Amino acid sequence: xxxxxxxxVSLPEAAxxxxxxxxxxxxxxxxxxxxxxxxxxxxLELDAVCRTVVLGPNGAGKSLxxxxxxxxxxxxxxxxxxxxxxxxxxxxxxxxxxxxxxxLLRRSVAANLNHALRVYGVPSRLRPGRxxxxxxxxxxxxxxxxxxxxxxxxxxxxxxxxxxxAAEPELLLLDEPTSSLDPHSTAAIEELILTxxxxxxxxxxxxxxxxQARRIADDVVFLHRGRVAExxxxxxxxxxxxxxAARAYLxxxxxx
Amino acid sequence: xxDFGAAFGEAFRLVLTADPALVExxxxxxxxxxxxxxxACLVGLPLGAFLAVVRFPGRMAVVVVLNALMGxxxxxxxxxxxxxxxxxxxxxxxxxxxxxxxxxxxxAVLVTPIVAALSRQAIEDLHREYDEQLRxxxxxxxxxxxxxxxDGRYSLLxxxxxxxxxAIAEVGAVIIVGGNINHVTRVMTTTxxxxxxxxxxxxxxxxxxxxxxxxxxxxxAVMALRGTAVRLAHV
Numbered sequence: 001x002x003x004x005x006x007x008x009v010s011l012p013e014a015a016x017x018x019x020x021x022x023x024x025x026x027x028x029x030x031x032x033x034x035x036x037x038x039x040x041x042x043x044l045e046l047d048a049v050c051r052t053v054v055l056g057p058n059g060a061g062k063s064l065x066x067x068x069x070x071x072x073x074x075x076x077x078x079x080x081x082x083x084x085x086x087x088x089x090x091x092x093x094x095x096x097x098x099x100x101x102x103x104l105l106r107r108s109v110a111a112n113l114n115h116a117l118r119v120y121g122v123p124s125r126l127r128p129g130r131x132x133x134x135x136x137x138x139x140x141x142x143x144x145x146x147x148x149x150x151x152x153x154x155x156x157x158x159x160x161x162x163x164x165x166a167a168e169p170e171l172l173l174l175d176e177p178t179s180s181l182d183p184h185s186t187a188a189i190e191e192l193i194l195t196x197x198x199x200x201x202x203x204x205x206x207x208x209x210x211x212q213a214r215r216i217a218d219d220v221v222f223l224h225r226g227r228v229a230e231x232x233x234x235x236x237x238x239x240x241x242x243x244x245a246a247r248a249y250l251x252x253x254x255x256x
Numbered sequence: 257x258x259d260f261g262a263a264f265g266e267a268f269r270l271v272l273t274a275d276p277a278l279v280e281x282x283x284x285x286x287x288x289x290x291x292x293x294x295x296a297c298l299v300g301l302p303l304g305a306f307l308a309v310v311r312f313p314g315r316m317a318v319v320v321v322l323n324a325l326m327g328x329x330x331x332x333x334x335x336x337x338x339x340x341x342x343x344x345x346x347x348x349x350x351x352x353x354x355x356x357x358x359x360x361x362x363x364a365v366l367v368t369p370i371v372a373a374l375s376r377q378a379i380e381d382l383h384r385e386y387d388e389q390l391r392x393x394x395x396x397x398x399x400x401x402x403x404x405x406x407d408g409r410y411s412l413l414x415x416x417x418x419x420x421x422x423a424i425a426e427v428g429a430v431i432i433v434g435g436n437i438n439h440v441t442r443v444m445t446t447t448x449x450x451x452x453x454x455x456x457x458x459x460x461x462x463x464x465x466x467x468x469x470x471x472x473x474x475x476x477a478v479m480a481l482r483g484t485a486v487r488l489a490h491v
Binding site: 070167 | 388
């Protein structure tokens with residue numbers, strides 16, 4: 001799982017920092033279900049370069065924020081502006097998401113990647129080489145013919161991460177990807193995330209794990225009750241959080 | 257009791273000696289039914305996938321109608337196809353009435369709603385699991401449907417199997433549009449009905465045994481295939 005291996009995955013110019021989509025700005029975004037406002041007046045700007053960690057207690061709206069960014073749900077109020085012009089049509093390929101529980105197809109490990117590459121429009125002659133590179137990146141080369149759904153939780157999530165990377169995303173959204181994994185698997189996933197970030201992929205990671213946030217974050221967005229309670233560089237956030245909610249959360253006192 | 261024993265004795269003699277008349281009837285039955293089921297799958301599987309993936313006004317009404325059509329009475333289907341194919345019907349010029357093709361059409365009409373309704377349910381269950389992932393990958397409804405059809409292929413075998421069971425055992429529709437003509441449109445079910453009415457129980461029982469054996473073998477093969485898929489974690 002080296003950077004050299006990722007380099008062979010040939011991230012596009014956009015993912016290397018050209019920033020076609022980013023920065024993205026959520027402007028007074030709201031999201032309500034049955035009259036209940038789950039996201040309420042959320043305003044946030046994510047730039048193209050740093051690794052952003054979204055922290056917050058359960059129900060703060062972290063996962064919803066990622067789903068709004070991916071376009072899986074639409075804001076009920078406010079708007080999301082991509083590079084100031086609105087979301088391009090091809091953004092589905094430039095924004096990739098890794099979910100908390102990986103959803104893998106009922107196929108082999110290699111076939112899962114082949115399917116993703118086909119969806120992303122990679123010509124069939126280029127796919128075998130890309131699959132080899134991605135499997136090498138995930139450390140799954142020896143499992144390429146194994147049914148994806150019999151892999152361990154950590155292996156499944158590594159496959160899900162490289163499948164997302166196969167999209168050559170400009171923005172990689174990760175929704176608590178290590179929440180059910182052991183420390184070894186967590187370290188492997190974090191290494192993949194950091195490798196992708198070093199190659200210029202903008203990473204937005206949702207987590208409950210403060211220690212993980214300290215390891216990954218360049219900046220931290222702290223959500224509380226569907227709003228941004230604080231958005232600050234990681235060093236400043238962890239040293240002296242300015243919001244009472246963030247201070248309580250870091251002290252282990254804010255559960256909901 | 258003597259008749260019962262004699263009928264079974266005659267039946268097994270016909271089966272074990274591969275009686276040419278019996279073989280001809282069995283082969284025609286299989287040809288008609290397998291073609292009808294294949295045709296029904298060609299229409300029913302994409303239709304089921306479409307209804308599972310795409311949301312449109314009136315979708316629920318279509319689903320309700322489709323589910324209701326699973327219980328189509330075979331004689332009604334036979335009558336409708338007869339009216340279509342009869343010399344005064346809109347498709348009469350094709351001259352298909354009392355041919356195996358007419359029987360295939362009737363069985364396909366009967367089986368398509370079964371395949372479509374069962375596949376819609378199976379694919380909808382799978383779609384619930386895959387939906388966000390596939391949309392996050394930027395896939396549209398058509399691409400999603402193709403992926404779901406492939407990943408649900410072992411579950412969809414059950415839909416095809418249900419269609420096969422319905423078609424192979426069906427008598428009302430094929431006797432109306434096929435006419436039960438010897439060496440032309442005589443299949444197992446219609447022959448059983450005819451030979452029983454004539455008192456020729458040997459052939460009738462023999463065909464009944466073969467019919468049951470075919471159903472058991474096809475079901476067994478499908479279950480074995482699904483079992484293999486489960487072992488390989490593809491289900």
